[in-house]
Amino acid sequence: xxxxxxxxxxxxxxxxxxxxxxxxxxxxxxxxxxxxxxxxxxxxxxxxxxxxxxxxxxxxxxxxxxxxxxxxxxxxxxxxxxxxxxxxxxxxxxxxxxxxxxxxxxxxxxxxxxxxxxxxxxxxxxxxxxxxxxxxxxxxxxxxxxxxxxxxxxxxxxxxxxxxxxxxxxxxxxxxxxxxxxxxxxxxxxxxxxxxxxxxxxxxxxxxxxxxxxxxxxxxxxxxxxxxxxxxxxxxxxxxxxxxxxxxxxxxxxxxxxxxxxxxxxxx
Numbered sequence: 001x002x003x004x005x006x007x008x009x010x011x012x013x014x015x016x017x018x019x020x021x022x023x024x025x026x027x028x029x030x031x032x033x034x035x036x037x038x039x040x041x042x043x044x045x046x047x048x049x050x051x052x053x054x055x056x057x058x059x060x061x062x063x064x065x066x067x068x069x070x071x072x073x074x075x076x077x078x079x080x081x082x083x084x085x086x087x088x089x090x091x092x093x094x095x096x097x098x099x100x101x102x103x104x105x106x107x108x109x110x111x112x113x114x115x116x117x118x119x120x121x122x123x124x125x126x127x128x129x130x131x132x133x134x135x136x137x138x139x140x141x142x143x144x145x146x147x148x149x150x151x152x153x154x155x156x157x158x159x160x161x162x163x164x165x166x167x168x169x170x171x172x173x174x175x176x177x178x179x180x181x182x183x184x185x186x187x188x189x190x191x192x193x194x195x196x197x198x199x200x201x202x203x204x205x206x207x208x209x210x211x212x213x214x215x216x217x218x219x220x221x222x223x224x225x226x227x228x229x230x231x232x233x234x235x236x237x238x239x240x241x242x243x244x245x246x247x248x249x250x251x252x253x254x255x256x257x258x259x260x261x262x263x264x265x266x267x268x
Contacts, residue, residue, distance in 0.1 A: 004066045005228070006059075008032045008106065009076030010044055013185035014135065017221035018073055019044075025225060030062050033076070049076045049102035052109075059109055069113045071228050074103045074134045074157075079150045079191035081204045086195025092149055099153035104160055107132055115171045129172025131228050134161045136177040138238065141250050142258060144207065145266050146200040162235050176227045179247065180239040182207075182214025203266045215240055 005022045009015035010031025019029045019042055031037060031044030032055070045061075047054040062069060077099045080091045114130030139147060140154030158177040165175040188211045193204060220239050227233045238244045250258050 003027050003070040004062065004068060005029050005071040005073065006032065006062060006069055006110065007073040007075060008049055010042075011035050011037045013187055014180070014183065014217045014220050014224075015073070015075040017217035018075065018224050021218070021221045021225050022071075022228070025229075027071070028066070030058075032058055049106065050097050052105055055106065055109060059113065063113050068117050069110060069130065070117065071131045071133065072106065072110045072114075073224060073228075074106055074132070076102065077135065077153075077187075079147065079187060080194060081147050081150070081191055081200070081207075082194035083146060083197035083200045084148050086197060086200075087149065088194060091192060091194065095149050095153055099150070100156045100160070103134060103157060107134075107160075107164060111168065111171075111173065114173050117172075129174065131233070132161075132164075132168075132173060132175045133224055133227050134158075134175070134177050135224075136161070136179050136236075138179050138181045138246050141179065141247055142262055145262065146197075146203045147207070158236060165235055174233050175235070176233045177236050178220070178224055178227060178239065179236060180215070180220045180223075181246065182211045183217060183220055183239075184212050184214050185217050188212060199267065202268065206266060 005027045007015050007019050007022070007029060010019045011033040015031070015033070019031055022029050023042055029042040031042055032047055032049065033044055034046065034048050036046050037044035045058045047058055049055065078095055080087065080095050110132070117129055134157050136157040137154035139151045140158050143151035143155065158179070161175050161177040168175060188208050223237060223239045227237055238247045
């Protein structure tokens with residue numbers, strides 16, 4: 001039986017790389033994105049992840065077409081940067097809505113469809129249940145100055161993922177948070193930068209340079225696919241050796257020392 005993957009933010013960057021990789025591995029892919037998709041290799045619904053009525057309609061249509069949903073990749077996201085004192089309440093609310101609230105809602109609306117995978121009409125449709133893969137960030141473990149709200153939302157994604165993993169275990173639905181580090185995508189140029197704080201500007205410029213020297217979205221997509229095909233994926237997966245090292249150091253070093261190291265990197 002062909003597996004069905006639903007991927008948000010599927011028209012660019014990591015989301016598009018995921019869609020194409022899953023397609024190449026035999027999945028049928030449905031994308032969800034604000035911007036229309038010009039390609040014909042998979043069906044992509046034009047919908048804002050914060051428009052919950054539209055998301056209801058999209059999931060209902062996918063389920064009506066296929067009868068099951070096997071993988072959800074919550075990839076849609078945005079970034080804001082700058083000194084926290086110059087952050088507008090509107091952008092703070094927006095990044096929480098896109099990066100965290102919408103992700104939680106997508107999970108809540110997809111779980112009922114995944115719960116039906118194991119038993120439907122008395123026969124097992126997909127004994128593997130379902131996979132929910134939420135894209136977090138190393139920035140949620142080692143929070144970035146001048147990207148405080150982005151780091152906060154990504155920390156929330158990982159904590160939320162761990163919490164629902166216990167809830168969904170009885171239904172054979174596995175949940176994993178994937179933590180990329182610097183990745184070369186259009187996310188860098190799309191990030192909203194607020195204010196005129198000079199230290200913030202220098203810090204964000206350094207982060208942008210690091211991102212543009214980072215991993216390709218295809219490399220991140222490979223990790224996401226590996227999680228999807230594993231029978232018992234871990235609760236958290238870091239992408240790349242540097243990310244794994246950073247997460248490891250965050251475990252063994254004190255919070256004060258980790259913050260000191262981050263300050264040396266980004267608060268000059």
